[in-house]
Amino acid sequence: MTQKRATPTIKRRRVGAQLRRWRGPMKSGDAAKLMGWDTTRFSRIERGLYRISGDEVRDLCAKLGVDDKPAVDEVAKVAEEPPGAGWWAPYTDRVSPNYLDFIELEAEAETIRIQHPVVIPGPLQSPGYVREMITRAPTAVSAEQAEMLVSIRMARQEVLTRTEKPVKVHALVPESAFHAKFSSGPAIMRDQLRRLIDASDMPNVRLQIVPLTAHPTFGANGAMTILSFRHPWTMVASVDNPMGGTHTEDPAQVSFLEREFDGIASIALPADKSRDLLTEYLEGPHK
Template sequence: MKSGEAAKLMPGWDTTKLSRIERGLYHISGDDVRTFTAKLGVEDPEGVEEVASVAEEPAGGAHGWWKAYDSRVPEALIDFVQLESRASKIRMYHPVVIPGLLQTPSYVREIIGGSPAAISPEQAEILVSIRLARQEVLTRRDNPVEFHALVPESAFHATFEAGPGVMKDQLRKLLDVSERPNVRLQILPLTAHPTYGSNGATTILTFKHPWVSVVSVDNPMGGTHSEDPAEIGFMERVFTAAADTALPVDESRDLITEYLEGKPKWPTTEA
């Protein structure tokens, strides 16, 4: 149906208003969603109610904790945080470090504070606070996200000025989180083919029906996001291939325990 014909189905609507609604520039009520989809002949009660319920929320994610960080960090980062908070399933892989949703406070501060990027201590602390706040998706009481993480074994060999305690605490957290029923944690071993570490940090976000999936590739400015089905399908195949190469969940926990017990040993800065 052409947009002009569709707009005429609703009293007071025209092509311009419909275009602004479609682009998210004009807020409509849940009742408008139900009425308009009914007139369009949409036969998907579950999908319609999901969209209607979101239409009732404050525009722009104003209800979320991240609102306090508007204008203080890149917009792309806030976009990602909002997407992450609404996802029903998250698949995450970083080829170098522990994925953000699994990091301890001391590990986060080492990663962000040790960055060569020229950011102030105040800005660094804002980024630390955001990263830690994001982790509530794993532990929230209502509908905790289903999380599948691929963790590179090479990350266990990192050394920090604060000493080996940083990594020991991080390993303990990995063990604790891996026991959660909504978390599947696998270690990509050092023996894995280098191709599995040659791609950038990737997150695949899956949402409730009828929302489309989103793939995000990380970068220092907050990442780039895509809803393109071909790109999402490709990254899903890449993630699945890496997961098939990674150690099973039980063996992954065993390997983490071995590192905690000092075997195999990770490098230290001591002479």
């Protein structure tokens, strides 16, 4: 079933949110008057319901006294971007709005911190593992939908290897995931282990394994992803769920999840020991 997008794009909402932060304590009606707009129009721009042009962003910021030209230019540039201007455009009406939002955020992120308590985190999954996770999921999808979701997940991994500013990833991987048994055979996990070892060699990837001996409270609250962006965009935290995740820019919530992530990272194996353990699993003594 296709899902028509009933909410504005994540980029438009983030433009509006940044303008709201720059408005500060000024009343929205007073800010609207600076531009000769009515309050309703201004409110809808801040909520991402109405588009604002790059020139209007610059004009408004000048009248608000925002003295940060690089930041203003960045927001003005994003305000001008047409919706769905990315490789994911063909999937706009074929995946949930929350998932589409996450794909766009992930593509724009400078750093990604990701933790999953059960499976290999998405950015580090091998093609066979991706297909296994999607086609064997309890939620039934058609073969065509499954292949579409596999293609999307693999395309998302381009952020790791892109020529211009590849994203920096800090991934916390559960050792328990290496013990999964697949009806398709052990080759899937061997390929996945090779994928993790290759990723650990990348200069923009920090991979830590959460050992089997870790107390179960670490990671018990579920999977999370924390994304940071170039100035002036705020960080976003995403909590995983089957509908594409729940995303927040609320500073208190993001800070809470950062502390949660750091706590799990503190008991995970260091990167070098994690790589050694991956090699041991690949060579077989843990089978």
